[in-house]
Amino acid sequence: MTRVIKYVFYDILRTRFILFYTLFLLVCTFMLFQVDSDFGKVVLSLMNIVLMAVPLISVVFTTIHFFNSYEFIELMLAQPINRRSIFLSEYLAVASSLCLAFCIGVGLPFVIYGAWQPIASLLLTGVFLTLVFVSLAFFASVLTRDKAKAIGIALLFWFYFSLIYDGILLWVVYSFNDYPLEKLTLALIAFNPVDLARIIMLLQLDISALMGYTGAFYKNFFGSSMGILFSGVLLTTWALWPMGIAMRIFNKKDL
Amino acid sequence: MLKHFLLLLLLISFQTVFSKVIPVGKGEQIQSIKVGIALAQPGDTLLIRSGIYREGNIRVEKSIFIQGENFPVLDGQSKFEILTIRAANVVVQGLTFLNTGMGSMDDIAAIKIIDSKNIHVIGNVLENAFFGIHFSNSTNCFVEGNTLHSESTEEQEIGNGIHLWKCQNMTIHDNKIQGHRDGIYFEFVTNSVITNNYSESNKRYGLHFMFSHNDEYRNNTFIDNGAGVAVMYTKGVKMLNNTFEHNWGSASYGLLLKEISDSDIVGNVFVKNSIGIFMEGSNRNKLQSNSFLQNGYALKLQASCDDNILERNNFQQNTFDLVTNGSLVLNKIDGNYWDRYEGYDLNRDLVGDIPYRPISMYGMIVERMPTTILLWRSFLVFLMDRAEKAIPVLTPENLKDNLPAMKPYDFN
Amino acid sequence: MISIENICKNFGQLAALDQISLELTTGKSYALIGPNGSGKTTLIKSILGLVIPTSGAILFDNKSIFNNWRYREKIGYMPQIGRYPDNIRIGQLIDMMKNIRKDTPKVDEDLIDAFKLYKMYDKPLHTLSGGTRQKVSASLAFLFHAPVLILDEPTAGLDPVSAEILKEKIHHEKRMGKLVIITSHILSDLDELTSELVYMFEGKIQYNNTIDALKDETNETKLNKAIATLIRQKELLASVIE
Numbered sequence: 001m002t003r004v005i006k007y008v009f010y011d012i013l014r015t016r017f018i019l020f021y022t023l024f025l026l027v028c029t030f031m032l033f034q035v036d037s038d039f040g041k042v043v044l045s046l047m048n049i050v051l052m053a054v055p056l057i058s059v060v061f062t063t064i065h066f067f068n069s070y071e072f073i074e075l076m077l078a079q080p081i082n083r084r085s086i087f088l089s090e091y092l093a094v095a096s097s098l099c100l101a102f103c104i105g106v107g108l109p110f111v112i113y114g115a116w117q118p119i120a121s122l123l124l125t126g127v128f129l130t131l132v133f134v135s136l137a138f139f140a141s142v143l144t145r146d147k148a149k150a151i152g153i154a155l156l157f158w159f160y161f162s163l164i165y166d167g168i169l170l171w172v173v174y175s176f177n178d179y180p181l182e183k184l185t186l187a188l189i190a191f192n193p194v195d196l197a198r199i200i201m202l203l204q205l206d207i208s209a210l211m212g213y214t215g216a217f218y219k220n221f222f223g224s225s226m227g228i229l230f231s232g233v234l235l236t237t238w239a240l241w242p243m244g245i246a247m248r249i250f251n252k253k254d255l
Numbered sequence: 256m257l258k259h260f261l262l263l264l265l266l267i268s269f270q271t272v273f274s275k276v277i278p279v280g281k282g283e284q285i286q287s288i289k290v291g292i293a294l295a296q297p298g299d300t301l302l303i304r305s306g307i308y309r310e311g312n313i314r315v316e317k318s319i320f321i322q323g324e325n326f327p328v329l330d331g332q333s334k335f336e337i338l339t340i341r342a343a344n345v346v347v348q349g350l351t352f353l354n355t356g357m358g359s360m361d362d363i364a365a366i367k368i369i370d371s372k373n374i375h376v377i378g379n380v381l382e383n384a385f386f387g388i389h390f391s392n393s394t395n396c397f398v399e400g401n402t403l404h405s406e407s408t409e410e411q412e413i414g415n416g417i418h419l420w421k422c423q424n425m426t427i428h429d430n431k432i433q434g435h436r437d438g439i440y441f442e443f444v445t446n447s448v449i450t451n452n453y454s455e456s457n458k459r460y461g462l463h464f465m466f467s468h469n470d471e472y473r474n475n476t477f478i479d480n481g482a483g484v485a486v487m488y489t490k491g492v493k494m495l496n497n498t499f500e501h502n503w504g505s506a507s508y509g510l511l512l513k514e515i516s517d518s519d520i521v522g523n524v525f526v527k528n529s530i531g532i533f534m535e536g537s538n539r540n541k542l543q544s545n546s547f548l549q550n551g552y553a554l555k556l557q558a559s560c561d562d563n564i565l566e567r568n569n570f571q572q573n574t575f576d577l578v579t580n581g582s583l584v585l586n587k588i589d590g591n592y593w594d595r596y597e598g599y600d601l602n603r604d605l606v607g608d609i610p611y612r613p614i615s616m617y618g619m620i621v622e623r624m625p626t627t628i629l630l631w632r633s634f635l636v637f638l639m640d641r642a643e644k645a646i647p648v649l650t651p652e653n654l655k656d657n658l659p660a661m662k663p664y665d666f667n
Numbered sequence: 668m669i670s671i672e673n674i675c676k677n678f679g680q681l682a683a684l685d686q687i688s689l690e691l692t693t694g695k696s697y698a699l700i701g702p703n704g705s706g707k708t709t710l711i712k713s714i715l716g717l718v719i720p721t722s723g724a725i726l727f728d729n730k731s732i733f734n735n736w737r738y739r740e741k742i743g744y745m746p747q748i749g750r751y752p753d754n755i756r757i758g759q760l761i762d763m764m765k766n767i768r769k770d771t772p773k774v775d776e777d778l779i780d781a782f783k784l785y786k787m788y789d790k791p792l793h794t795l796s797g798g799t800r801q802k803v804s805a806s807l808a809f810l811f812h813a814p815v816l817i818l819d820e821p822t823a824g825l826d827p828v829s830a831e832i833l834k835e836k837i838h839h840e841k842r843m844g845k846l847v848i849i850t851s852h853i854l855s856d857l858d859e860l861t862s863e864l865v866y867m868f869e870g871k872i873q874y875n876n877t878i879d880a881l882k883d884e885t886n887e888t889k890l891n892k893a894i895a896t897l898i899r900q901k902e903l904l905a906s907v908i909e
Contacts, residue, residue: 044632075752077715078742078744080738081767170627174624194633
């Protein structure tokens with residue numbers, strides 16, 4: 001499997017997209033540091049990038065990459081290699097190169113500016129979101145043979161988790177406002193990796209937002225070790241299960 | 256301060272001329288404070304040597320000066336009220352009060368002053384008192400430089416730190432109160448001042464203030480109290496240069512203003528509170544030159560508030576700057592600095608050329624449905640607020656700052 | 668060596684393979700022919716595990732190939748249209764394949780030499796002509812001394828000289844006792860290269876015997892004529908039944 005990963009890596013590096021992505025993040029982060037001397041504000045602006053841009057770039061890049069390496073996958077499948085290994089190699093190579101680009105692009109300016117404190121939660125949530133959306137994009141890719149359709153589905157995932165889901169959540173809360181909703185909203189949040197990542201970051205970075213009564217409830221929950229474990233497990237699940245399903249489909253897919 | 260000092264000087268000089276000093280302590284002729292008090296004539300000084308005194312409840316009903324040497328300990332053995340004063344011209348200074356009794360019916364205090372005048376409670380240490388210093392129906396008293404500290408877990412297991420009921424012309428200055436129910440409690444106290452006190456980690460309010468007209472509080476610090484500071488049912492109070500910090504929790508405020516009128520709230524700093532100021536049924540107040548920093552809500556202005564003036568304040572890094580529950584707004588909001596303001600200043604007069612609407616749509620939604628706070632900083636909220644800015648639907652049309660400042664004010 | 672037992676493959680409504688059973692034995696060479704869309708490529712891809720049959724079983728050395736991948740070590744496959752990652756060079760591709768099949772240390776570079784591919788090692792694959800691509804595909808198929816060779820339209824698009832080189836190589840491998848499966852529309856090539864004939868039509872096997880037997884049955888000496896006759900006979904039969 002490591003041999004296959006190596007070649008997928010080469011292939012990804014050759015397209016230079018990852019390089020541009022890294023540069024893009026570097027430039028953004030450096031610019032934010034230049035414009036604002038307040039690290040807290042920089043981190044909050046970066047949070048928006050992490051929540052919006054990282055998933056978007058992850059899904060688009062992953063889907064395009066998958067379809068561009070269709071030939072490679074075909075070639076590999078005729079070789080004595082397990083399908084699972086091929087799929088996992090693709091997943092790991094794409095996910096790790098995107099994560100690496102993210103960590104360098106966002107992490108490096110922080111290291112240079114010596115802002116160590118908020119970096120961990122920012123990088124961790126960014127990495128998790130990358131994994132989740134790479135996973136979702138692979139799922140979208142194996143659903144269809146049509147590249148345009150797959151990108152459409154992948155974008156739909158992104159749009160759904162970034163916007164539509166929250167709209168539905170708002171509607172639910174609005175409709176059932178007479179009932180105690182804390183636990184329900186908590187459960188609903190768990191079903192959206194973007195929301196989950198956002199809450200985790202907010203608790204680390206923008207505590208003032210969550211100081212009201214309900215805010216305190218969520219803070220107590222997510223701030224406890226139980227809550228950290230809970231969100232960690234959930235994000236891991238989000239990163240793994242679409243990938244798992246995608247792998248099952250891929251194992252039975254005709255090429 | 257100066258007045259107080261002169262008075263002290265006067266007292267001391269009187270004593271040297273007309274009065275005598277009665278030492279009390281182990282090596283002395285008189286070993287009991289009670290005996291000392293019984294022997295003392297008005298104007299005498301009781302000099303209490305260091306040591307531990309367990310004498311139950313000590314009553315003072317004449318004008319004497321009780322002076323501690325190296326903080327002698329008056330131990331209430333968790334059973335007694337330690338000192339009960341019912342007199343005029345008494346000074347209590349330099350003593351340590353330890354472990355008063357507790358009572359659900361009586362307000363057992365370390366020092367209780369009833370129907371008295373000109374009482375000075377200065378530089379004492381109170382440790383684990385139920386009530387600390389408790390005044391009722393008294394006038395012209397000074398409470399200065401005392402340190403009060405209590406430990407308890409439940410609000411009902413502890414009394415107030417400095418408690419005043421039905422008093423006039425009182426001065427509370429430079430005290431440090433921690434761990435009581437209310438740090439400072441004022442009920443029916445008029446023409447009094449509260450200055451330079453430090454009230455921290457009290458179970459309920461840092462300052463609890465009711466029916467106390469024409470008082471002034473200045474330069475106090477209220478940190479981490481259960482519910483912040485409550486000022487209620489009062490006219491003509493001046494709140495100047497106080498700091499309200501880190502009053503966090505389910506129903507915590509920096510400052511609760513309930514039915515307050517004709518008052519000034521000027522030069523205060525509100526940092527990291529769940530709600531900076533919560534205003535309810537309050538009219539004709541002036542809120543000026545305050546700083547609101549990193550609060551959940553900087554200002555919650557209920558629709559029952561009219562004719563208040565909110566001007567030249569700084570609003571920075573608050574989750575929500577302003578929320579209200581009504582659509583009709585009859586308050587004047589002008590010339591504040593809002594860090595979210597995105598307008599421009601073409602004529603460079605440091606006043607923004609377009610009005611600022613401090614109420615966000617999302618803020619209103621969270622006000623109505625608190626659980627939606629979980630959507631804070633999501634893309635949806637961003638879009639909603641943008642749309643609302645373009646076409647206001649939910650937020651009150653006339654609630655706006657017509658002269659928003661381009662730069663934060665420097666109040667120092 | 669390879670037993671195909673009753674496999675079906677449906678793509679939606681279309682039955683690409685319909686109850687196919689076939690026994691392919693070592694040492695024999697098979698011509699797999701049929702019109703376009705008759706299911707030849709689907710059958711080959713099924714053997715390779717690229718297409719998973721809807722039902723039925725394929726046994727390779729008496730072991731099911733389902734969820735198995737090691738058997739592919741014994742297959743050299745030359746696809747109809749060699750599709751390779753765009754921005755990889757010929758040399759890198761060959762190195763990569765060697766690296767991936769490290770378990771087969773001894774490689775057969777005859778074709779690489781014969782096609783003079785080493786001269787073009789620096790060329791990226793997407794710049795190659797169809798013919799050169801075929802050469803690359805052919806070289807890769809023969810690279811690992813695989814006992815089974817599956818060649819999908821091997822000579823299509825090759826210049827006559829290269830086609831001869833390839834045919835010579837196939838002959839050589841056949842003589843070594845390998846199982847060779849070839850699909851082609853160039854029947855004269857098949858006449859030279861193969862001994863067995865599998866004729867497919869609309870997802871079914873219509874004929875499965877030696878080429879010599881077919882020639883005897885149809886009284887023809889050339890394969891293309893024999894097959895034309897076979898088709899005519901079948902059509903006649905079909906019309907009579909109707």
